[in-house]
Amino acid sequence: MDKHIEILLKQLEKAKTEKEMLAIFEENMSAHECPDELIHEIQHLTDAHIQQAQMKEALPYAQLLTFLRPTHDRFWILLGMLYMHLEHYERALLVLGTASIINVANPTPEYMACVCLKKLGRLEEAELSLERANNII
Numbered sequence: 001m002d003k004h005i006e007i008l009l010k011q012l013e014k015a016k017t018e019k020e021m022l023a024i025f026e027e028n029m030s031a032h033e034c035p036d037e038l039i040h041e042i043q044h045l046t047d048a049h050i051q052q053a054q055m056k057e058a059l060p061y062a063q064l065l066t067f068l069r070p071t072h073d074r075f076w077i078l079l080g081m082l083y084m085h086l087e088h089y090e091r092a093l094l095v096l097g098t099a100s101i102i103n104v105a106n107p108t109p110e111y112m113a114c115v116c117l118k119k120l121g122r123l124e125e126a127e128l129s130l131e132r133a134n135n136i137i
Contacts, residue, residue, distance in 0.1 A: 004028075005038050013045070018060040022067065034068045042068070046078070055085040066095070073103040080112055089116040107136035 008028050015021045025034075042061055049058035059082050065075040076099035083092035093116050099109040110133030117126035 005035065005041065008038065009041050009045075012042070012061075012064075015060070018063045021060050021064050025064065025068075039065065039068060050082075055082050058082055059086070066098075071102055073099040073106055073109070076102065077106075077108055077112070080109065084112065084116060087119075089119050092116045105136065107133040110136065 008024070011024045011028075012021055015024055042065055046058045046061040046065065049055070049061065059079075062075065062079040062082050065072075066079055069075055076095050080092045080096040080099065083089070083095065093113055096109040096113045096116070099106070100113075110129050114126045114129040114133065117123070117129055
């Protein structure tokens with residue numbers, strides 16, 4: 001692994017908030033020059049926290065991934081899943097909506113939105129979301 005990326009990852013691991021992570025990142029590079037290797041390492045850190053059921057700790061890394069690769073729906077879906085686990089259903093709906101816009105052929109965000117809407121007691125909207133997801137398949 002590139003020394004610069006190694007140092008950057010160590011700094012990111014010490015950061016406590018998304019804001020701190022973004023500041024570290026902006027100090028060192030822009031989203032346009034972010035190498036895929038760094039994306040994979042950040043994704044690995046996110047996955048490691050998720051595997052240990054540390055959803056709150058995984059959240060800033062997932063947010064950073066959406067900042068670094070805003071057109072990748074899988075990162076928005078990941079962020080939505082984390083918000084769902086943390087029971088932040090309104091936030092989950094927002095990021096899942098972004099994932100749906102990025103990739104209209106993927107039914108996953110609609111299925112996840114259906115769950116959020118049910119949890120929020122918005123049953124009619126949940127039914128519509130389920131219908132949209134089923135129409136994608």
